[in-house]
Amino acid sequence: QAVVTQEPSLTVSPGGTVTLTCDSSTGAVTSGHYPHWFQQKPGQAPRTLIYDTSKKHSWTPARFSGSLLGGKAALTLSGAQPEDEAEYYCLLSYSGAYVFGTGTKITVL
């Protein structure tokens, strides 16, 4: 089974920009992996921010964007807000089976 790796933790200043990445042990991440990004705050269910690499839900703040970057999936937060402090997980599809990433703790400080 593939292993999907993310940075364990990142810190961003209020109003600043940070990029999280999602790496697959099987090789380059492509649009065929349908990369997802989820936000999870303590005690809450995950909430989907990005799906299919870069698509947003109606509830996704405009400051979040998804892309492919250097063979990885990436989530960029531009203009970080205190309420963005959370755990972020990516998810990749492998021929219909899914694997979650290890998660990145974002601190806004």
Add this chain to the structure above:
Amino acid sequence: QVQLQESGPGLVKPSETLSLTCSVSGGSLSNYYWSWIRQPAGKGLDWLGRIHSSGNTIHNPSLKSRVTMSVDTSKNHFSLKLDSVTAADTAVYYCARVGAGANFDYWGQGTLVTVSS
């Protein structure tokens, strides 16, 4: 607005079967995939499997043959069974809808299942 709600016993004895149901309101099960995900306390998310409204399933190979999923479109719910549980299966269990573009769009609030004698 689609809503999902997990239900089932909060306590299961070791070696027994964990059984959960996810009830869907505000929408139909038809033509969607439905997934189960779990999260041990303080740890990351673990995808367990998915089932289509037609009954077609794919599950996490790490669970081997312990997992069974089913769907009941007449009751608008789908279910998870996990056999031979151990303490390692203690987690919050979530259900989610998987829409077009492999889009995990709606999630349940999660239910804690503890495996203990």
